[in-house]
Structures are given as structure tokens and as C-alpha cells.
């Protein structure tokens with residue numbers, strides 16, 4: 001049986017969900033893939049870090065972080081002031097799984113962490129869109145140079161296969177356009193407003209159930225959707241596009257009156273992402289609220305679900321719906337990336 005070692009950079013919602021998924025699937029991974037995973041390092045911002053080359057006790061790690069303690073109490077190796085880059089060099093892992101917060105303006109510091117990991121001979125899987133948008137070409141080249149994988153399925157639509165679909169199942173196809181609902185939070189908020197809530201009431205409800213950040217502007221103002229569209233353009237259209245180059249309008253101006261007017265007419269407001277190839281190196285990309293009727297494929301995409309509808313030169317319409325994802329879905333996208341890297345490189 002192969003033993004594969006993984007280090008986790010980031011142990012928040014996604015990092016913890018990944019560990020829980022590993023625990024849940026451990027028996028079937030051994031049986032179906034003849035592989036056993038061990039986590040040899042976990043690094044956080046404010047909960048310290050743990051390194052153990054024989055494998056960290058994962059239930060204990062979850063307990064330590066959930067109780068607000070420092071991971072050093074379960075670490076075999078500890079020096080004060082070890083930074084993330086030193087952690088990457090120090091922990092003996094074949095994979096680095098990166099799940100630190102998104103920086104939509106330059107992808108840092110995650111981009112540097114991933115560069116360090118690839119240069120130190122690790123495969124990298126990330127759930128973070130920032131390094132994909134701002135470093136895809138460079139990081140892919142470094143990975144290729146070292147014979148390592150750099151995969152990022154969970155960065156857009158969580159665990160739904162977008163990047164691997166085009167990478168593995170649909171070679172030699174040309175994507176001409178994509179339209180979709182890519183931001184769960186705004187779709188959820190607009191749904192709450194359809195139920196009669198004001199914008200502020202919807203945000204407060206979303207905050208209460210952890211659907212949005214304390215500062216929800218990244219979702220509401222369309223930044224998160226723009227970063228996702230940028231990742232799709234950079235990777236799948238082969239045209240690098242930053243979020244600032246996208247014609248972006250959020251949902252702040254959608255009033256209860258507008259929602260009611262649409263509802264009375266049997267219509268809905270949705271935050272729609274659209275991108276169309278203009279010529280070889282040019283795309284037109286928008287993120288904006290649109291009033292749609294029941295004939296739209298987006299009409300029934302409710303709650304936290306998302307939908308990407310691709311137009312290609314061969315398949316005129318190819319849609320991927322992800323219904324009500326959770327952090328387990330995101331963790332699954334990372335696990336799928338790890339398994340796909342093992343299939344390709346081992």
C-alpha cells in the first residue's frame with residue numbers, strides 16, 4: 001500500500017472539512033486506490049502549527065483548533081517564529097494543500113506559498129482562486145519544470161468538475177462562452193429578498209448562518225464572482241483576465257420593490273456572470289444583476305446552488321449545476337485533485 005504524506009496550509013473551514021473527509025473515506029481509499037494518506041503538517045495563522053513526520057492525530061488536531069488551543073501541543077517539532085515558507089520547507093510532505101484566505105487583488109501571500117512548495121518539490125492543490133488568477137502560467141510552468149502537479153478544482157464551484165472536465169474529458173475543444181451563477185451568497189440573498197426580506201435583513205440572516213463574511217462586500221459587490229470568471233478565462237479560455245478588467249455590478253442596488261415587481265411578473269433577479277470570446281485574445285466579461293423569466297436556464301437555480309453553462313465549438317451547450325454545496329464539497333474537490341495527481345505522477 002502506498003503511503004502519501006500531505007501538509008495543510010490553512011486549517012479553517014476547508015482544511016478541517018478535508019481532514020474530516022479523509023477520516024470518513026479512509027477505508028474506501030485504501031480499498032479502491034491502495035493508498036493511505038497521512039497529514040504530516042498543519043499550519044495556521046493564529047492557531048500555531050504542528051509537524052509530525054509519522055502522521056498527526058487528526059481527531060486531536062480538530063479538537064485542539066476547535067477549542068481555541070495552539071497546535072504546538074500536538075507537534076513533534078517546534079520552534080518559535082516558524083513562518084509559512086519555513087513550514088513548507090520543514091515538513092516532509094509530498095503534497096501541500098493550500099486553503100488560506102482569498103486576496104482578490106494580487107493573490108498573495110498564497111501565490112508565494114505555492115511557489116515555495118512547488119520549488120521544494122511538492123505537488124500543490126489549492127482551493128484559493130487568487131493564485132490561479134494571478135499566477136496560473138508561472139505556477140504551471142514551475143510545476144512542470146519539477147515534474148509536479150498544480151491543481152485547483154475547488155477554486156471555482158467547489159467540488160464540481162470544471163477544470164478537470166476540460167483538462168481530461170474534453171480535449172481539443174474550444175470554449176466560446178460561459179454564462180452562469182457563480183456566487184452562492186448573492187443567489188442566497190436574492191432568494192431571501194424574494195421571500196419578503198429587505199437587503200439588510202437578508203444579509204443579517206446570511207451572517208447568522210455563516211453564509212457570508214462579517215464584511216460581505218466581496219460577494220455583494222460582485223468581486224467573488226469576478227475572480228471566479230477571471231480564473232475560468234485564464235485557465236479555460238487561455239486569456240489572462242484580472243477581476244478589475246471585468247465589467248462588474250453587484251446587487252446593492254436591487255431594492256425590495258424591484259424584487260416584488262419581478263416576482264409579480266413571474267420573473268427573478270439573479271447575479272449573472274457572462275463571458276464571450278471576441279477574437280483570439282479578447283473576451284467580453286460581465287458580472288451584473290439581470291431580471292430573468294422562467295425560460296432562462298438560471299431561473300430555478302436557488303439557494304446556494306450554482307450553474308455554469310458553457311458554449312463550445314462542438315457541444316453547443318454544456319451545463320454543470322452544483323446543488324447546495326458545503327465545505328465537504330470543497331474538500332472533495334481537493335481530494336479528487338490529490339487522487340488525479342497520484343494517477344498521473346506516481
Ligand SMILES: NC(=O)c1ccc[n+]([C@@H]2O[C@H](COP(=O)([O-])OP(=O)(O)OC[C@H]3O[C@@H](n4cnc5c(N)ncnc54)[C@H](OP(=O)(O)O)[C@@H]3O)[C@@H](O)[C@H]2O)c1
Pocket residue numbers: 009010011012013014015043044045046047048084099100101102109127128129154155156158326327330
Ligand atoms: N469555505 C468554502 O466553502 C470555500 C469554497 C471554495 C473555495 N474556498 C477558498 O478556500 C480558502 C479557505 O477558505 P476557508 O473558508 O477555509 O477560510 P478560513 O476558514 O478563513 O480558513 C483560512 C485558514 O488559513 C489560515 N491563514 C490565514 N492567513 C494565513 C497566512 N497568512 N498564512 C498561513 N495561514 C493563514 C487561517 O488561520 P487561523 O486558523 O489561525 O485563522 C485558517 O486556518 C479561501 O481561499 C476560499 O476562497 C472556500
